[in-house]
Amino acid sequence: MRLELPPRLSILLAAGLFSTAGFFMGFLDMNVWAILFWRSLFALVFTSIFVAMQKTSLALLRFDHAGLLAAILSAAATLAFIPSLRLTSVANVAVIHGALPLITVILSGLILAERVGRRTVGLSLLVAFGAMIILAGSASSGIRLAGDGLALIMTIFMALMTIAFKRSHVLSVLPMVGLSNAIAMLAGAAMAPGLALDAEQAFVIACFALFQISFGLILYAKGARMLPPPETALLSLCEVPLSTLWVWLAFDQRPALQTIVGGGIILMAVIVHLMAPKDRTVRTEE
Template identity: 35%
Template sequence: MSSIADVDAARRKAIALVVAAAIAWSTAPFFTRLLHYDSWTILFWRGIFGGGAIIALMLLTQSRDGLKDLAAMGRSGWLVAGLSTLGMVCFIPALQLTSVSNVAIIIATGPFATAALAWFWLGEVPRRRTVLASFVALCGVVIIVGGPRPTADILGIALACLMTVAIAAMTVVIRRHRDTPMVAAAALSNLLGCVVSIPLAGGITTVTLADVVTFAMFGFFQVALGLTLFVLGSRHLPSGQAALIATLETPLMPFWVWLAFHEIPAASAFGGGVLVMGAVIADILGDLRAQR
């Protein structure tokens, strides 16, 4: 009985960690609004501070063992780092080549892509409740962003699809290799993103001291905290459920902008946000009820 109770406690903790990760990720528009640089410059500085913050957290919580984790990642750790970097690098040009609406809707299909990969690779059969909740969440995202535009660029859509598949694959790899120190891979992915962005960034050397402070907060709260919490939580949850909970990021994004800049979200944002949050909460409550 104690082992069952331990598993249930670990599952509840994992849900809380992924919810917290979604909250951290949702602050991206808030920090981006404060910075007036090209996307690649933002990616560079955010990655520097994000990767540095994750390494600092590893050293603070694990002392020298944190450095050992960097050397003990193995192929699975490098695979997670590569997939995370691919997702970050595809996201920026996708936003430049097609509408934000299209990118948001494609990202919202993440739970389905993740569940399909988990079923194919791990034999993890998705639960009907999670699949239904994912579909409701997808409908909510469609309402929030207002639907795709007919003039969308094919290359931008392709990059958004590639990013969604990369993040889905990353989630499944974390689940498959749950004993591998994946937090170190999260740090490495940020540093790899910095290297990739250097040739394309146009304002790396023009940032002010105030902007450096903003970049540091961006890197710590949105990147380091969000990615670390997601890595720690998703390894103990079915892949489809972890991806579904992460969709909480979408309805929370306009909340921070409203709170800081007093920009009132459209009525569609409220309606779609209720659907997304309702679907995620319903799946979590159903999961907890099943545990009891």
């Protein structure tokens, strides 16, 4: 018997799992491309196991064009995300990711010709305001600026991936997740100066792959296919304050007052969205 979670809960759980990236990275003293290779390899293995456990027909493993695009965009987001965690702070990456709802709203309107409800736009602006408060407390320069740029690129790819997931009509998200991991693994292998790792590093990366990417991306993909892209992006913003919380608890990387205030605003926006009636998204006439 398969457990089907409500789409909103799937996105919230995915956000919680995504938020552990900085936590796992803090335990790894390795080249970022080697981390990318091994994390993607382990995730590909776990995804293959999930496919085998479902005992589903090959017909359910087919791609459509939107699913293929979602897998490519997911891999591209990963290629920007892992280096960004080394070049700038976890808080900065989380804050820049806070622009995801606004970017998704804008791109969704351009690509899908959708008119988004006023409340969703308003809450997205509130989220962006919270993100700006956090960013004001940690100005970047030099190497950090490059990390911030990669985090912004990652956020744009995530917004496009969210839209692609919504447009896909495939019956299983597992092939998309597997292909995304395969692309990222090949890219990591091509750029890593070496791929050696010890048993402790292998354990950390395996947990990183299983929880942060495999379970996280599967839950995100399932939820994103059943919700409007702006709503998916807004719910996923729980990741922003949680990302900072885990590294604070594990490595005593204490957030600034601006981070606490901005994170509180973001959480408030998400809670208001969850408690209020859903916006209706209307497609404009062509």
